[in-house]
Amino acid sequence: MTTTTERAVGQPIERIEGPDKVRGAARYAAEYQVGDDLAYAWVAQSPVASGTLNGVTVDPLVEADDVLAVLWHGNAPRLAEADDPELAVLQSERISYRGQALALVVARTFEAARRAAATLQLDIAEDPHDTVLRTDHPELYAPEKVNPAFPAATSSGDVDAAFEAAPVTVDVTYSTPALHNSPMEPHATTALWAGDDLVLYDSNQHPPGIAATVGALFDLPPERVHVITEHVGGGFGSKGTARPNAVLAAMAAKVTGRPVRLALPRQALFSMVGHRTPTIQRVRLAAAEDGRLTAIDHEVVEHSSRLFEFAEQTAVATRHMYAAPNRRTGHQLVRLDMPTPRWMRAPGEAPGMVALECAMDELAVALSLDPIELRVRNEPSVEPESGVPFSSRHYVECLRRGADRFGWHDRDPRPRQRREGDWWIGTGVAGATYPTMAQPSTARVRRLAADSYEVSIAAADLGTGARTILTQIAADALEVPVSQVRMRIGDSTLPKASVAGGSSGSASWGWAVTGACRALRSSSSSSSSSSSDEATFDSSELIEKQEKDGKHAFGAHFAEVRVDAVTGEVRVSRLFGMFAAGKILNPRTARSQFLGGMIMGMGMALHEESVLDPAMGTWVNHDLAEYHIPAHADIESIEAEWLDEQDDQLNPMGSKGIGEIGIVGSPAAILNAIWHATGVRIRDLPARLDKILPHI
Amino acid sequence: MDLVVNGAEQSLDLDPRTTLLDALREHLGLTGAKKGCDHGQCGACTVLLDGRRVNSCLILAITLSGSEVTTIEGVDHPVQQKFLEHDGFQCGYCTPGQICSAVGMLDEFSQGWPSAVTGSGPPDLSDPEIRERMSGNLCRCGAYPNMVPAIREAAER
Numbered sequence: 001m002t003t004t005t006e007r008a009v010g011q012p013i014e015r016i017e018g019p020d021k022v023r024g025a026a027r028y029a030a031e032y033q034v035g036d037d038l039a040y041a042w043v044a045q046s047p048v049a050s051g052t053l054n055g056v057t058v059d060p061l062v063e064a065d066d067v068l069a070v071l072w073h074g075n076a077p078r079l080a081e082a083d084d085p086e087l088a089v090l091q092s093e094r095i096s097y098r099g100q101a102l103a104l105v106v107a108r109t110f111e112a113a114r115r116a117a118a119t120l121q122l123d124i125a126e127d128p129h130d131t132v133l134r135t136d137h138p139e140l141y142a143p144e145k146v147n148p149a150f151p152a153a154t155s156s157g158d159v160d161a162a163f164e165a166a167p168v169t170v171d172v173t174y175s176t177p178a179l180h181n182s183p184m185e186p187h188a189t190t191a192l193w194a195g196d197d198l199v200l201y202d203s204n205q206h207p208p209g210i211a212a213t214v215g216a217l218f219d220l221p222p223e224r225v226h227v228i229t230e231h232v233g234g235g236f237g238s239k240g241t242a243r244p245n246a247v248l249a250a251m252a253a254k255v256t257g258r259p260v261r262l263a264l265p266r267q268a269l270f271s272m273v274g275h276r277t278p279t280i281q282r283v284r285l286a287a288a289e290d291g292r293l294t295a296i297d298h299e300v301v302e303h304s305s306r307l308f309e310f311a312e313q314t315a316v317a318t319r320h321m322y323a324a325p326n327r328r329t330g331h332q333l334v335r336l337d338m339p340t341p342r343w344m345r346a347p348g349e350a351p352g353m354v355a356l357e358c359a360m361d362e363l364a365v366a367l368s369l370d371p372i373e374l375r376v377r378n379e380p381s382v383e384p385e386s387g388v389p390f391s392s393r394h395y396v397e398c399l400r401r402g403a404d405r406f407g408w409h410d411r412d413p414r415p416r417q418r419r420e421g422d423w424w425i426g427t428g429v430a431g432a433t434y435p436t437m438a439q440p441s442t443a444r445v446r447r448l449a450a451d452s453y454e455v456s457i458a459a460a461d462l463g464t465g466a467r468t469i470l471t472q473i474a475a476d477a478l479e480v481p482v483s484q485v486r487m488r489i490g491d492s493t494l495p496k497a498s499v500a501g502g503s504s505g506s507a508s509w510g511w512a513v514t515g516a517c518r519a520l521r522s523s524s525s526s527s528s529s530s531s532s533d534e535a536t537f538d539s540s541e542l543i544e545k546q547e548k549d550g551k552h553a554f555g556a557h558f559a560e561v562r563v564d565a566v567t568g569e570v571r572v573s574r575l576f577g578m579f580a581a582g583k584i585l586n587p588r589t590a591r592s593q594f595l596g597g598m599i600m601g602m603g604m605a606l607h608e609e610s611v612l613d614p615a616m617g618t619w620v621n622h623d624l625a626e627y628h629i630p631a632h633a634d635i636e637s638i639e640a641e642w643l644d645e646q647d648d649q650l651n652p653m654g655s656k657g658i659g660e661i662g663i664v665g666s667p668a669a670i671l672n673a674i675w676h677a678t679g680v681r682i683r684d685l686p687a688r689l690d691k692i693l694p695h696i
Numbered sequence: 697m698d699l700v701v702n703g704a705e706q707s708l709d710l711d712p713r714t715t716l717l718d719a720l721r722e723h724l725g726l727t728g729a730k731k732g733c734d735h736g737q738c739g740a741c742t743v744l745l746d747g748r749r750v751n752s753c754l755i756l757a758i759t760l761s762g763s764e765v766t767t768i769e770g771v772d773h774p775v776q777q778k779f780l781e782h783d784g785f786q787c788g789y790c791t792p793g794q795i796c797s798a799v800g801m802l803d804e805f806s807q808g809w810p811s812a813v814t815g816s817g818p819p820d821l822s823d824p825e826i827r828e829r830m831s832g833n834l835c836r837c838g839a840y841p842n843m844v845p846a847i848r849e850a851a852e853r
């Protein structure tokens with residue numbers, strides 16, 4: 001029936017939804033026309049970090065014709081117990097962080113809702129608060145696990161003895177600030193009730209997860225909640241689970257009997273949807289004269305909230321990067337009067353590898369050894385802590401090939417040697433890694449006609465290219481051209497998909513899609529009469545059986561910076577990433593993901609910082625004018641390439657995740673280049689010019 | 697008030713506080729222009745007002761009686777095709793603003809307007825010029841390196 005077609009996987013196919021996106025026809029959560037009686041909601045947020053809300057007074061004259069409801073814990077519908085306490089919105093008088101939703105105004109117009117919310121009188125009894133992370137905090141404690149389920153502390157050998165004995169050691173502390181995901185589309189929900197069923201047009205990374213979570217709060221089984229997530233304007237982790245906007249919109253729709261739209265204002269994203277925890281990381285490295293590491297110690301201090309324990313896995317990458325007989329990693333937390341930190345692109349690896357990879361650079365300097373050679377000499381043969389062999393590891397190849405492509409070899413290792421006009425120029429390198437994961441998912445394929453297939457899975461495309469690569473995967477598994485495949489995603493009523501997170505989307509969903517398509521093909525090619533026009537596949541069992549350890553993507557970043565000797569301004573003249581991330585499913589979208597991660601890494605190195613005001617108990621730069629992310633003018637030469645890596649122990653496609661590895665290591669490469677340019681070691685991110693200037 | 701949007705006359709009865717962006721999105725159903733910040737900080741809401749690029753979130757609609765507005769839905773420009781070819785976007789949320797901004801920027805450029813990086817003499821449309829002139833449009837996905845060649849090639853056509 002089918003003729004052999006050229007494989008679609010590996011082809012640089014243009015994004016399927018691209019034409020809609022460039023014409024403004026792609027619809028996002030706040031853009032659905034859901035009836036003439038649509039109402040708008042606006043959140044009144046807490047102006048204090050800790051306290052009690054005793055009452056809310058509404059001025060009856062304000063927007064009187066348009067206000068439909070003012071909800072707060074004194075009158076809001078009761079929700080069922082929430083696993084995530086931040087979703088128990090308007091349920092209690094307790095204020096746990098500044099920016100917490102205290103009241104919700106629902107009005108006929110957006111303008112009226114906003115004005116009425118601004119004029120609410122919140123009767124608050126304020127308590128003292130503590131929002132400052134420090135290494136001598138009396139309430140520091142060691143959690144049992146760090147995300148998602150790693151032991152918080154590991155140790156083997158005798159680290160202290162190794163440090164005593166080592167001829168060369170490095171003992172450095174790096175700190176990274178709180179960061180905010182800041183997707184361009186603020187979190188938004190349009191909610192309506194159809195009888196007892198709830199419909200949510202919601203911007204998120206996991207439609208079935210949102211359906212289950214929000215449903216549980218309203219005592220509804222997941223199938224009674226329909227989450228539509230056709231397009232998502234970025235998430236970077238902050239939309240991985242339901243956020244308060246979905247619950248508030250559903251509540252408001254229930255109370256008013258109208259469809260309700262709640263699009264969070266940009267400022268609210270700095271408190272209500274999560275952030276990356278600040279970290280203070282001490283890294284100690286001990287080495288023999290030849291550069292071989294004898295001990296690695298990585299201890300992390302970070303925060304969580306009063307509401308619950310979120311323990312970022314900052315030191316976990318250190319457990320498998322380099323060989324050393326004596327090793328220790330640990331995490332300590334303090335629970336502050338802050339919003340709960342959440343996932344932000346490469347949670348753990350991104351900040352953790354800043355400290356490790358900068359410390360490795362410092363060690364290379366101490367040893368007078370090329371930083372690439374130092375890394376090569378410490379290449380492990382198996383995963384050092386688990387003893388499990390790597391399914392594939394081409395880190396050294398990334399370093400070597402990257403060095404060739406970047407032009408590393410004639411580098412003078414001494415700092416502060418190249419000067420052109422007012423610019424000091426330097427180069428730096430750093431390693432990258434990200435775990436390869438897959439999570440259970442189910443997909444369905446239907447043959448609609450001899451040359452037309454519909455493939456369904458409740459996945460979300462946040463701009464990753466998921467819709468496109470899944471179409472390619474399905475086409476290959478069905479052995480038909482991509483033009484015959486219609487991919488349906490972004491709807492919780494489709495077969496259950498795992499979250500678009502942890503760089504696991506394509507592996508998880510592609511596995512299910514492959515399984516379903518192969519099942520359909522084998523049933524139709526079998527001579528029996530059971531030939532069917534539909535097949536479904538659930539990957540749970542296969543994933544359950546899989547070895548989880550030893551599976552990682554690797555990469556190497558190279559940066560060239562120039563630092564203005566007069567102003568201290570840093571410009572990244574070149575940024576180059578070489579990756580070994582399994583089979584690349586679509587080179588066009590993959591390159592964009594790598595580059596996007598690297599650019600966010602540049603932001604982490606140079607621009608991004610949520611600035612805490614301890615007196616107010618919040619971050620003060622809570623908008624896009626003051627929370628700086630890279631702009632067009634910050635980008636000069638930037639490129640990503642990859643090795644042709646085969647790994648048949650992963651999933652049917654042989655792919656590793658690529659959404660996050662770009663941000664891992666790129667900040668360290670830039671910081672190392674700043675040192676090489678100027679001799680100034682920045683150990684407190686970001687590398688603002690006021691930290692550099694006094695030293696050059 | 698009356699407004700010409702994408703060539704069609706529109707009569708609107710608006711709250712005086714309604715921005716052009718909200719008038720387009722909530723009253724005219726033209727959701728192509730995006731709201732990223734509502735404060736003139738991101739460029740996602742960029743449209744063409746009487747041919748010039750503006751942040752529509754910063755303008756009150758009632759001040760615009762008789763003006764002509766072009767939104768992404770009314771744009772038909774080579775830069776759109778070039779964005780597809782170069783993968784000049786990921787999530788697509790900044791994209792309508794980037795494209796409207798590019799169209800407006802190319803027009804400014806063709807009229808000889810200088811930018812902060814223009815030297816003496818007539819500007820030439822180098823990559824640094826494009827980046828400088830497009831820097832009011834943020835992209836959190838980091839699609840910048842793909843947008844610049846897309847805009848350059850569209851200009852060359």
Ligand code: FES
Pocket residue numbers: 730731732733734735736737738739740741742751752753754
């Ligand atoms: S929404 Fe207008 S500039 Fe951001």
Ligand code: FES
Pocket residue numbers: 184233234463784785786787788789790791834835836837838839
């Ligand atoms: S494409 Fe996502 S913000 Fe630009």
